[in-house]
Amino acid sequence: MSRVGKQAIQVPAGVEININENNFVVVKGPNGELSFTFHENMEIKFENQELSVTRPNDSLRNRSLHGTTRALLNNMVIGVTKGYVKILDIKGVGYRAMLKDPQTLILNVGYSNPVEMAIPEGITVEIPKNKNTEVQIKGANKQIVGEFAANVRKVRPPEPYLGKGIRYRDEHVRRKEGKTAK
Missing domain, CATH: 3.90.930.12 (Ribosomal protein L6)
Structure with a gap:
């Protein structure tokens, strides 16, 4: 499993996350709003102020997308809080x-x-x-x-x-x- 991808992202208070169909994610916070459409193979969940990414199987494409998706989501959360x-x-x-x-x-x-x-x-x-x-x-x-x-x-x-x-x-x-x- 991806070392980066398996880590959960702690979402601070005041940050609102909406996950729509086709993995369209909108992150709103004190510094603004960011949105991005992620690959449909990645499963993004937001529960208990934690954001997690899982992949369906261990194919090469899904393994490479796993860590990238998590890193991009983390950058979005940091961007709307700290900038x-x-x-x-x-x-x-x-x-x-x-x-x-x-x-x-x-x-x-x-x-x-x-x-x-x-x-x-x-x-x-x-x-x-x-x-x-x-x-x-x-x-x-x-x-x-x-x-x-x-x-x-x-x-x-x-x-x-x-x-x-x-x-x-x-x-x-x-x-x-x-x-x-x-």
Whole structure:
């Protein structure tokens, strides 16, 4: 049996879970509402504030879906209660970020023109005061938060010689030595 899939998910108070036909699951909580349609082979049960996933047999497909389904459900529960945060640091002389309006992020990262990025629905982007080299991306959906953070990082990934660029807060950039004089 799957080591991840067989573990039950403890659902905190204040979270409402609806399981409809065809495994369409809706999770509502203080941070919003998430919904997803899971594979019809997985059996999802919600009893006594515990969410569990079972599989019908031990076929390869069902074993692989078992742990994935449980992990996605756990991410939904965590998202509507605590939410997810990705913090990006911007390194470089003159590199900075700002918000034009609540739905547009502007990045000045060494190009001739600033890069404007539309912020997806369900995500909030914050730039702390007096610290325009830090971008905080927050939201309930782990996939959308991670995807938008990756797209922001892709605008100017960190380079190995000077370390300039956009990086995750906990990312380590391996530095290279430059040319040496003979």
